[in-house]
Amino acid sequence: MNxxxxxxxxxxxxxxxxxxxxxxxxxxxxxxxxxEMGPDGFQEKDVWLxxxxxxxxxxxxxxxxxxxxxxRWGIFLEPPVPDAKVGFGDNCGKPVYQEVPGEFxxxxxxxxVTQGDTEPASVEQQRQLGKTCPSLYDMxxxxxxxxxxxxxxxxxxxxxxxxxxxxxxxxxxxxLERRSGNPDKPRILEAFNQPCDDWLNFFxxxxxxxxxxxxxxxxxxxxxxxxxxxxxxxxxxxxxxxMFVGDTGLGRVVRRTAQLMxxxxxxxxxxxxxxxxxxxxxxWFSYSLDLFGGEISSNSADFFAAGLKGxxxxxxxxxxxxxxxxxxxxxxxxxxQLKPREVPLRNxxxxxxxxxYVKDCEKGLARWNKVLHSAGMAERxxxxxxxxxxxxxxxxxxxxxxxxxxxxxxxFEQHKAEWLPTIQDxxxxxxxxxxxxxxxxxxxxxxxxxxGIKGKPFEFEYVRx
Ligand SMILES: [Fe+2]
Ligand SMILES: [Fe+2]
Numbered sequence: 054m055n056x057x058x059x060x061x062x063x064x065x066x067x068x069x070x071x072x073x074x075x076x077x078x079x080x081x082x083x084x085x086x087x088x089e090m091g092p093d094g095f096q097e098k099d100v101w102l103x104x105x106x107x108x109x110x111x112x113x114x115x116x117x118x119x120x121x122x123x124x125r126w127g128i129f130l131e132p133p134v135p136d137a138k139v140g141f142g143d144n145c146g147k148p149v150y151q152e153v154p155g156e157f158x159x160x161x162x163x164x165x166v167t168q169g170d171t172e173p174a175s176v177e178q179q180r181q182l183g184k185t186c187p188s189l190y191d192m193x194x195x196x197x198x199x200x201x202x203x204x205x206x207x208x209x210x211x212x213x214x215x216x217x218x219x220x221x222x223x224x225x226x227x228x229l230e231r232r233s234g235n236p237d238k239p240r241i242l243e244a245f246n247q248p249c250d251d252w253l254n255f256f257x258x259x260x261x262x263x264x265x266x267x268x269x270x271x272x273x274x275x276x277x278x279x280x281x282x283x284x285x286x287x288x289x290x291x292x293x294x295x296m297f298v299g300d301t302g303l304g305r306v307v308r309r310t311a312q313l314m315x316x317x318x319x320x321x322x323x324x325x326x327x328x329x330x331x332x333x334x335x336x337w338f339s340y341s342l343d344l345f346g347g348e349i350s351s352n353s354a355d356f357f358a359a360g361l362k363g364x365x366x367x368x369x370x371x372x373x374x375x376x377x378x379x380x381x382x383x384x385x386x387x388x389x390q391l392k393p394r395e396v397p398l399r400n401x402x403x404x405x406x407x408x409x410y411v412k413d414c415e416k417g418l419a420r421w422n423k424v425l426h427s428a429g430m431a432e433r434x435x436x437x438x439x440x441x442x443x444x445x446x447x448x449x450x451x452x453x454x455x456x457x458x459x460x461x462x463x464x465f466e467q468h469k470a471e472w473l474p475t476i477q478d479x480x481x482x483x484x485x486x487x488x489x490x491x492x493x494x495x496x497x498x499x500x501x502x503x504x505g506i507k508g509k510p511f512e513f514e515y516v517r518x
Contacts, residue, residue: 254337
């Protein structure tokens, strides 16, 4: 580990002068971007943050107060496995690639740029949230997520600079030029142009959208392009905390809402009614499903064949790593009706990955419903059908109700306000967002966490204001 270099790294950056120079040139632009688009109003505050200092599963992070612009963003890859082999596809069993296979150069660059673009985008989406935090604990978690998304950007920029020459450097520059929600230079994926301007949005985003990241990174963590695999493996270590923030954050909102339901009218008591929570789930879940790409995709087939992007836990869950002969049946819209269609499995791998993601999301719903159950409530939260409210793939351009039945555009418009947050819902949620910054205090609309961070109590001064 070279922790004290200008750019901390474990890739012997000082031995590759050309790459080191290129990244050191990118560094001040990154810092400018962070100062302009990072958390607004808190850049000079001491925040109790973890910083990656090692890649081992034990003790990989150091916790201390740091001002965010001084955060030590670095390039960390998991150590290589000796004699690693491509784990799937047509080249299964051959040595892993240390360089980008020529015919996949453009496609792979696109994958890395698209992943890379999401990282700064989420920081931009969340940059005003510090001002309305429900507690110092939550504020610290927000900033932790933000600085780590910044490091994930570094991870992707390292690959672009290191393996894609001139175009890679141009793409790395462009990652700092696009802006979330800006009509002239938007971020690449739609979920990352949606405003994330209240804490219910933030928790739903980290629950559902960061979880998409987990599945994309997991599929790439077994890539036959070894530098990509090792980069993504380490990113997953950090990503786990982001989903924890979303999962427990929404769980705490549900817990508080259940308490207030017993006391009377949730709205009058200043809480968030379950039906609004449900609408936020519907919104972020459906946008996050789009991130997996089309249900039927020749790209996914090509990537799998080349050994570049596999399935979730390809090595652990599957024995047939060629997936060449199987079929997959999915529902598609044909002649105005939903009908089953059989496609070669390799063309359905986006859908296969999406299905794994949905299963994972369901576990979160089960946890929140347990909270409702223990509070003696009969109401339950649920995931909408994956066809609902889609903008990418087979179901885009058609209309489905929350259960996945095909309906007309008029019917959709008629019921939309029952399924998706309305302007009034959003305004109501925003009206609750007053900052609570006294250590140990918590906003009225959310329950405190079960425990603090890294053995510190909830009352700890996680941010010195
Ligand atoms: Fe990330
Ligand atoms: Fe994340």
